[in-house]
Amino acid sequence: MALLGPIFLLGLLGIGLPLWLHRLETQVTEREPFATAMFLEPAKKRIHVQRKLKYLLLMALRILFFVLLVLAFTRPVFFAPPQAVITEETTHHVIVVDTSFSMQTEDRFNQAMAAVRSIIADMETDDVVSLYSASSNISTIVSMTGNSDDIDQALDSLEAGNGKLDLGNMISSLNTMIEESQANFVLHVVSDFQQTGQAVRFADMIPDVINGRPITLDIERVASDNTANWAVDSVLVTTVDTIEVGIRGYAQEDSERSISLSINEEVQQESQVTLDADGMTFVTFSNVIFAEGDNRIDIRMTPNDALAGDDLRYTVFDNSPPAPVMLLTEDEASLGVTYITAALETAPRGYEVILQNISDLDPRVLQRYPWVVIEDIGTINASLATAITDYVNGGGAVLTAAGESALGLSSIPVLDLEVGSTPLTRESRNPITMIDSSHPALGESSGWGSVNVQALPLEAGDDDNILVAQSNEQPVLLERQIGRGRFMLLATALDNTLSDLPVKPVFVTFMAETARYLSNENLLIREQVAESFLQLGVAGGASGQVYDPDGESLLSLADTTQAQDISLDKTGYYQVFTPSGEVLVAVNPDRRESDLTIMDAQVLQNWQNVVAGTARPDEQRLNDGTVSQTQELEEREIWRLFLFLLVIIVIAESILGNQHLRVKTGTL
Amino acid sequence: MSTSSDNRPAPMRLLDPSVLGAMSNLELVAKAVVEGFVIGLHRSPKFGFSQEFVEYRQYADGDDPRYIDWNVYARSDRTVIKRFKGETNSHLMLLLDTSASMGFGSGDTSKLQYGKYLGASLAYLAARQHDAVGVMLFDNEVKEYRPPASKPGSLQGVIHTLDDAQASEGTDINQPMTRFREHIKKRGLVAVISDFYCDAQELMENIRPLALHGQDVIMFHLLDKDELTPEIKQSTLYEDMETGQAIEVEPAFMQKAYRDKIQKHIASIEEAANGIRADHILLDTSEPLDKALHNYLTFREKRG
16 A cells, blocks of 8 residues: 555544644643742752653654554565665675685684785775685675674684585585675685695686676685695504504605504503605504494594694494394205305494294294394295284384295285296396485495396385386385384395395495394494584484584484484584484594695686686676666565564553553642 | 622622622722722721811812812912811822732732722722822833822823733832832822832832832732642642743642742831831732721821
């Protein structure tokens, strides 16, 4: 409704009501004539003036009430200009500060802060600026503003992190983050410009042209030469009591260092070594004593070098005893048993395989195991099928293969899937063409493409999740949720008769991952790179609480009930509490950040030159309509604000009105 | 206000200012007041208005020729005036304050109106006793001046002058009194009708020369009931009628401190009057006029 609308104007007549009422009231307080003021003394409190002010305030509130009420019904909008008035004469300074791990080297970050402040000091009055931090991710610190004080304040809270900067990713992110405007852009990149931060493709470092405006690249280097550095690069538990540590050098001369080994924050061994200037130096610690369960292995190198953060590396070693798993078979000496046992016992976690002949099985024993393996689904009878169904319904898990005994089945027990009539022969093996790599049991399995399988012809039901399939669309691996448990069927044998899977390297990985998945073990990766994300969703499908290396909880109570992705910003050990227990996750900086070799000056010069040549001439921009002559104003509704103000006014009016009444009754 | 319960005789009721307010003619008011007052006096042994012969005296300018005894003139060729008991053959000069403060009145009658009634009544009473009557209206200067005269029509002139008086400016007694002293030649009575909102010392300084000149001064101090005993129930913003100054006062102040102050002021005016042997008569404008007239006659009796 327009402001001159008749209904609006009629509503405004309401203003007359408080005016009329107050005119009547104020008549009471008119002056009274008196013969002389010779003998009068003014009241100590200017009661009349106060009362009059209250009257006026009360009247103003009441008039404001009517005005706001009427205005609220007109659904007013506010046309807000953009935060800063941008014209083609304006320069937009986009400042990107490298906050990656390498910026912790010596005083690089302080130099970076000084460089940013220098850029701000040199800005023209009409210029606008925005500030971003760049590491593994790009973050907006201050959006486009004309107030350089905002930047100055934000810099105080900025510090170097633990992430890895990739200039290609940085430019790619900036392309989507920088506000569009008609300004001339100056991209200030403040960084040490590590060689490892250079994008794989040079073209990835060229920013998109925004509205055809010229872009100038300003390179602010805070490192002028290659700084020598050594980093603890790898920690490997080779045997049950031996740890091999790899120290990588990025220097010109060898260095003498002391390497110490701490297990669960207790120093066990220390060794003096001469580190190679360039390359790996290995140090072996023998007779290491581990505690049962997760062990915190800290490898510390002293004295520290220019980049102290990578002189300490955190590693988690799981020293839990092998978990028992039952293997149901008709023949304990079969080839399939050999393959399955070998795969499970060599898995990183380590499993103790308990062989159980199906004919001697007491079904009640199943409840002792979180999951079981059946060599051939064709060997179980109807009663055992019922027992297994009950076991799975109650939360158990089963991995079964379909061996030669299953070839004669018309339907698969437990799953009740129909088996097709296509005859199986050794010559009819087909390759694997489809893998659901998002499934926890297949996430790290590679090499399925070389597997050839002769699978039972099955018609998967709606409840079945096909995880691996052949080129003829025959399912090879499928999963069904039954009650609280899971049932996985490998539609081929594990004895190398119908499939070559058991003899392929992928088989070991597959069995290890499937074992972890079906036993509900945590699937969290125990060693992560800083500023990556910890996906709690893969930890058994449910979330829990996470404590960072400083012991601070990262999730609110509400957040603990749902799957979360936790950003691992700090280095050290994160404690993850999930339904299946406590897990430690070690977080270290990206190894590439330890290489402090800087980019070649010529490369940086080329980068600047290429960026400067990307702007199109004004004429072309006008023709393709990328330059708009007028700025669009944002339309914002403000009637909610009016209603909010109305509530405040009603409260204020009530309070003031009551006070006024109290004064009146007190003087009569 | 006159009510049915008022058992005074009708002429006496006319002394009540609220009754007089209904009369539009000031001369009629004066006549009614004085006649009513005289009727009351006839019951008093002290005062009499009988026409008992006392003496002859030499005719002087300004005397009413009607009172010349032509028989004496025929016998002795002397122009003499017959004097009767009750006559003083004096001059009465009415000085009426017409400052803005005189316009104040809480009831139907303002102080100025009361002053008019009083002045007219005094003039009528004086004329009845063959006194020459004059009038001067003043506020911070002389507004109107009629010298004392006993010629026919002079009473109507005085009453007419009084009737035209309007409350207007502030009070400054210094300038009008100076002018008055310049004009008054003969000894006589000077009746000052005012609310005397001025400094008592300054008032005395201005009245004293009159006394030294031989004038007998009577000061009618008119104050409204609300000026004497104000009653307010809540804080009130009062505006000075002369200066326009606004002052907010509290009920407690008007109840105590103000009354003390006004009484102290009245006392100081009375003291100043006593200092120059003038009579000071405080009149509440809500009260009947007989008190004023009675005081006037007493005063006149004393001064002979």
